[in-house]
Amino acid sequence: MKYRTKLMAGIAAVAMAMAAPAIAEPVKVGMITTLSGGGASLGIDARDGFLLALKMAGDAGTEVEVVIEDDQQKPDVAVQLADKMIQAEQVDVLTGIIWSNLAMAVVPAAVAQGKFYLSVNAGPSQLAGSACHPNYFNVAWQNDNLHEAAGAYANSEGYANSFILAPNYPAGQDALAGYKRFYEGGLAGEVYTQLGQTDYAAEIAQIRASGADSVFFFLPGGMGIAFMKQYAESGVDIPLIGPAFSFDQAILQAVGDAALGVKNTSQWSKDLDNAANTAFVAAFQAEYGRLPSLYASQGYDTANLLLSAMAKADVSDADAFRAALKEADFASTRGDFTFGPNNHPIQDIYVREVIKEGDVYTNRIVGTALEDRADAYAADCKM
Numbered sequence: 001m002k003y004r005t006k007l008m009a010g011i012a013a014v015a016m017a018m019a020a021p022a023i024a025e026p027v028k029v030g031m032i033t034t035l036s037g038g039g040a041s042l043g044i045d046a047r048d049g050f051l052l053a054l055k056m057a058g059d060a061g062t063e064v065e066v067v068i069e070d071d072q073q074k075p076d077v078a079v080q081l082a083d084k085m086i087q088a089e090q091v092d093v094l095t096g097i098i099w100s101n102l103a104m105a106v107v108p109a110a111v112a113q114g115k116f117y118l119s120v121n122a123g124p125s126q127l128a129g130s131a132c133h134p135n136y137f138n139v140a141w142q143n144d145n146l147h148e149a150a151g152a153y154a155n156s157e158g159y160a161n162s163f164i165l166a167p168n169y170p171a172g173q174d175a176l177a178g179y180k181r182f183y184e185g186g187l188a189g190e191v192y193t194q195l196g197q198t199d200y201a202a203e204i205a206q207i208r209a210s211g212a213d214s215v216f217f218f219l220p221g222g223m224g225i226a227f228m229k230q231y232a233e234s235g236v237d238i239p240l241i242g243p244a245f246s247f248d249q250a251i252l253q254a255v256g257d258a259a260l261g262v263k264n265t266s267q268w269s270k271d272l273d274n275a276a277n278t279a280f281v282a283a284f285q286a287e288y289g290r291l292p293s294l295y296a297s298q299g300y301d302t303a304n305l306l307l308s309a310m311a312k313a314d315v316s317d318a319d320a321f322r323a324a325l326k327e328a329d330f331a332s333t334r335g336d337f338t339f340g341p342n343n344h345p346i347q348d349i350y351v352r353e354v355i356k357e358g359d360v361y362t363n364r365i366v367g368t369a370l371e372d373r374a375d376a377y378a379a380d381c382k383m
Contacts, residue, residue, distance in 0.1 A: 027306065027315045028065045030085030032078055032106065033096035033120075035070035038196070038222035041250040042098045042295045043070075046120045049280075049299030050095070052287055056279075057307050064306065067091065073098075075105040082106045086113055092315045093118060095302055098295070100124040100143060100171035101195075111135040114318065116325070120302045121295060124170045125177075128344050129377030135318075137325050137343045139302040141267060142375035143171050144178030146243035149265035149349040149369035150216055151182030154241055156369075160185035163212035163238075165203055167223060168192035175218035175243070181376060188212035193219070198226040204234045212238055220245040225254045232258030244268075244363075247354055249293040252361035259354045259361060267347050268297045268334045269365050276331035291362060297333045304330040340374040342381035349373055 031050065034043035047068060054061035067089055071078040078097065085091045093116045097103045103122035110117050111133040119127075119138040127133075128142045154162060164179055164187060166172035172192060180187075188210035191203055207215055215238050219227050224246030231240070244266030245251075252259055270281050270291060280300055284292040292300075308330040313320035328339050338346045349370045352363035 026063045026065060027093060027310055028089065028091045029067070029093045029095060029306070030082070030089060030091035031066055031068040031096035032071050032081045032085070032094065032102075033068070034073045034098050035068075037073050039073050039098060039220070041293075042121070042221060043096065045250070045293045045295040046096060046098065046299035046302075048288055049284070049292065049296035049301075050120065050303040052280075052284060052296075053300045053303035053307070055287075056283060057304075060307050060311065063310065064303075068096070071097065071102060073102070075102050078102040078106050079109075082110055086110065086115060092116065093306065095120055097122050100174070101169050103127065104170060107136055108133070116315075116321070118302050118306060118325075120298045122171065123344065125174050125377050126170070128342050128375050129380030130382075132342045132381035132383055134322055134343070134383055137305070137339065138345065139305055140298045140345070141347075142344045142377065143174035144181065144376060145267070145345075145349060145370075145373055146245070146265045147175045147178030147216075147218060148182045148373065148376075149351070150241050150243060151179040152369045153263060153265060153351050153367075154179075154214055154216065155182070155184050157214075157239075159214035159239075159241075161188045161212050162214045162216050162241075163187070163189040163191075163207050163210050164216045165189075165191040165193055166218040167195040167197065169195045171220070172218060178376075179216050183216075193223075197223060200227045200230050203227075204231055204236060207238065208234070208236050214239050214241055216241045218243055218245065221251075225251055228255045228258050239263075244294050244352065247352070247363060248295065249291050249362065252354060252363075256361065260356060262354045263366070264352050264354070264363070265349055265369055266294060266352055266363070267345070267349050268294050269350060269352050269363055271364050272333065272335060272350075274331075274333075274335045277333040277335075280333045291360065301330070301332050301334070301337070304332075336372075340378050341383065342375070342378040343383075344375050344378070346372055346374045
């Protein structure tokens with residue numbers, strides 16, 4: 001599937017204040033994201049948040065042309081699309097990839113060809129450390145961050161014997177490494193599952209027999225939905241802890257009551273009290289008729305980062321444009337946001353609780369797990 005949009009002047013429904021000197025040259029963005037299959041909701045929300053920010057920017061948003069294609073969550077498809085966007089479409093900027101294995105297949109080659117890559121989600125450790133690049137900016141996180149915060153939260157609750165599990169792919173490996181980096185207790189079990197797995201009967205049986213006092217899991221998309229439902233049906237009542245990926249807006253509606261009360265960690269929540277987030281949440285609901293997700297907030301912030309750089313520099317002047325991106329001079333939905341030396345965020349990470357508001361399952365912030373957290377790999381980045 002291919003989708004192309006160039007937003008036209010005058011369609012902005014919500015005005016957004018932009019420090020906006022003249023923009024010299026339009027920017028062409030290639031968005032490769034997941035729009036079909038079990039992970040589609042993540043890509044759809046990232047896309048919708050990105051396009052909403054352009055729309056809210058009014059005239060400034062019309063200076064961005066976006067070509068959107070579905071990677072089908074397949075690395076080989078993502079690579080083919082990236083080649084086409086760079087060679088045939090001649091895009092200036094690439095963005096949109098959700099999954100770390102796809103990011104590792106696309107990003108190194110794209111930035112080596114002089115393109116900018118702005119990540120709306122995936123933040124594999126390699127791209128934060130030894131494989132960092134001046135043209136690669138992550139607007140979401142480094143993969144370990146939310147899991148590190150979950151480990152810190154487990155300590156605060158006095159958990160001392162966690163069972164941990166994640167799928168066996170780059171983000172899953174980063175997840176368990178991140179949890180263990182901050183978690184101070186012992187491990188009742190550590191399991192890597194298959195990527196895309198939907199039957200967790202064997203793992204739940206292991207958890208039941210393990211003597212664990214807590215369970216940390218990272219199972220994004222449909223994997224998390226399947227696990228949560230089977231866990232609730234199993235009758236095992238060991239407290240769950242997870243990153244926001246398994247407790248995000250679309251996923252919660254599928255999981256239902258089984259998720260109520262579960263604590264999860266996130267750098268964003270719809271109840272974060274700042275002007276940018278309030279405007280974003282209201283506009284997203286008005287535009288799409290649903291609450292935004294974490295992925296939508298990241299897409300939205302990514303577009304606003306791009307616009308902030310365009311307001312300061314022409315994309316054809318790579319050095320100036322790179323410096324403008326590095327300034328991160330935009331109002332993030334998450335509040336304070338800066339880039340570290342490896343172009344990954346420095347930000348607070350919160351603890352949220354799953355609640356129900358009317359008929360809608362959602363989250364509320366109940367604490368801060370980590371303040372001004374960067375990542376563990378910046379020292380390996382030789383920029």
